[in-house]
Amino acid sequence: MTTTKEILTLTAEIGDAMLRNGAEIYRVEDSLVRILKAYNIENFDIYVLSNGIFASANEGLDDSCSIIRHTPLGDVNLRKISALNQLTRDICCKHCDVKTAWKRLDECLNSPSPDKRLLCFFCGLGCSCFTYLFGGTILDSIMAFVAGIFLEIFLLYCAHQKLSRFTKNVFASIVAMTLSLLPLLFGLKISYDKIVIGVIMPLVPGITFTTSIRDYYNGDYLSGTIHLIDALLTALCIAAGVGIVISIYQSINGGVPVL
Structure with a gap:
């Protein structure tokens, strides 16, 4: 029984x-x-x-x-x-x-995880589409596609190493920003800001933020606050990673703004 x-x-x-x-x-x-x-x-x-x-x-x-x-x-x-x-x-x-x-x-x-090659491909495709959606050119989208693939490879590595969420987001945003600036070093005429927007989209806590709003709507205020704080801290980590790379790039170029 x-x-x-x-x-x-x-x-x-x-x-x-x-x-x-x-x-x-x-x-x-x-x-x-x-x-x-x-x-x-x-x-x-x-x-x-x-x-x-x-x-x-x-x-x-x-x-x-x-x-x-x-x-x-x-x-x-x-x-x-x-x-x-x-x-x-x-x-x-x-x-x-x-x-x-x-x-x-x-x-x-114990259901099987998606093929890692598919994850890399569709991450690159998503970054490429977002870049084009936010006003990037075809060349910008291609650069974002390549950067998105490398970003997903890095995220898979972080998952394998079992890094904390905040450590992963800081370093992933550093990787995304670095990959977005690399074409400038080769003299390519790109809109790096559009590429950055597209490449960091896989890191943006959109689902977490939406879940927090839904929790508030359903009266689960404590859970909504937990999700909201998690989303805000994730966004802060992304901003910190991007800011670190921009500061280093400006210092290398003698204080010349990236824009």
Whole structure:
């Protein structure tokens, strides 16, 4: 017979996986409530933050259980979120018992990552398109495409080395700015500012900022504040990296402005 602890542990693990892959707070909380109801747990409390889960069930009974999960902020993985959402739907439709749900959860967490070559190509393509969208020329877009590929290679290296988010963003913005200025050294007539805008777009915390606004709208003020602070600090790290490269470039050129 399945115990309350097993059900609550499964529920917390599903919520933890959703949070780690960038799911919204209200979606996680709603999913956990529905899972517990599907497994006939009636007396429970669920409280979800952007970096933690607090859950309890059957308080005051012999099989009472409480679980706390600390969940660090992570990058968004829509593939895993989609798989976890489907797992939640199957549980709610009574198509998945606890044992099967554990197997499905392991499959979701161990799903293969996208091909790194595709990530590099599409990062370069995205940078190129943004550069053109913000007024760059075809040559600017080509330079942004090349810079975007090298930027993604650097980001993959940072992920492999498990660098902190802020360290990664500072050094990634330094790399992006340096790559954007390199064509100037070869005398190419480019709009380096348009290239910079396009190349740093993969670093901009747009999803995090949007999530914070959505959390505020749903009344999750604490989670919204956490996401907002994370987005602002990320933007500050990007600005710091860009500023460092501009300062060095100006000093090398005798104080001549880059613009």
